[in-house]
Amino acid sequence: MFRPSFKPKSGSGSAAFGPVSEVEIGTFLSFQESGKWTAEDARNHLDGNDAPYAFDQVYADLILIGGGGPGTVNRDYSSGIFGGFPGSVVRRRILLSEIFTEADSELMILIGIGGRKYDAEGGTTIVETYDAAFKPIFRLTAFGGSAGANVQVLSDPNIGLAMQSFLHETAAILGYRGHDLSSFVRTFGYRNIYIPGPVGFNNVDGPGIGGSVLPTHQSSGGDYPYRSPGGDSNCFSPSVRHGGVPEVEAMPIPALQKDGEDADPTVFDSFGAGGGVGEYDPSNPNYSGVGGQGGRGGGGGGACFFNGTDTEFQAVAGQLEPGHGGNGEFRIRLFVLRSAS
Secondary structure, eight states, rough: OOOOSSSSOOTOOOOSSSSSSEEEOOOOOOOOOEEEEEEEHHHHHHHHOOOOOOOGGOEEEEEEEOOOOOOOEEEEEGOOOOOOOOEEEEEEEEHHHHOOSSSTTTEEEEOOOOOOOOTTTOOEEEEEEETTOOEEEEEEOOOOOOSSOGGGTSSHHHHHHHHHHHHHHHHHHHOOOOOGGGGGEEETTTTEEOOOOOHHHHHOOSSOOOOEEEEEETTSSSSEEEEEOOBBSSSTTOOOOOOOOOOOOSSSOOHHHOOOOOOOTTTTTTOOOOOEEEBBBBTTTTOBBBBOOOTTTTOOOOOOESSSSSHHHHHHHHOOOOOOOOOOOEEEEEEEEOOOO
């Protein structure tokens, strides 16, 4: 019969004094689909790695990543055609005994799915345990990323930019550390002034944002959109994952090059990158009409730019797809603290 230990074993419960180091127990666990992780699973993981510790001696380092938001499809780039925001990241360190309070405790895991439609947000990633009365004992939530902007508001530059700025502020509260792309879009009458490029908008602490289409004014006298790549994830880390490139070359680019890279499966704090800008041009069948996908681990989906007339856009708008947001993820790293002496 399974009997997990919730109390320190004799002689092993004293606190460490002086310098301590973390000793990781096995490799970290990654959950990419909804399910559960039980007290028995945790005990088996410890025993399988020759770690006969009690649950109140073992720390769990938890990372939750919400699903990424999708990009937007449009042809009018004067107000920006924005990629989806990345999913938020929540990280906690707690004792296993705070997650599993009973021998039959189960940690329920809900993985947030990346947003698929124009105005759909990425799904929320939730982990929680319940008591016998189904009352939550422990709960953590990582919200999904917002869509670049609702397609219905993009016809008005002022409303579209205000919406994008608001979404950026919301994402910043949830941990996004990238530029507010609406600040790169400035209107002068009905035209746009020059925006220097390239515009970098990588995320320092988490998943990358989806690639966007921003207005530029070239010195040659023509007005051309600037198609940005997807944002890199965790760009100050050696484990940086790269965003997808825009689909603007004369020949089709490989799908994976347009998509943001998935999180590195060997690195605990790695995240998905943003998808690049997709393109549809009625005169060029090489373009797919699909935005780049956000990388798994919360990357935002790339925008899709229709490079044609209003009439042509209305005829095929329903066939075009913004880049889907990358699905969320949940990771657990177990460790104990050991005195250096």
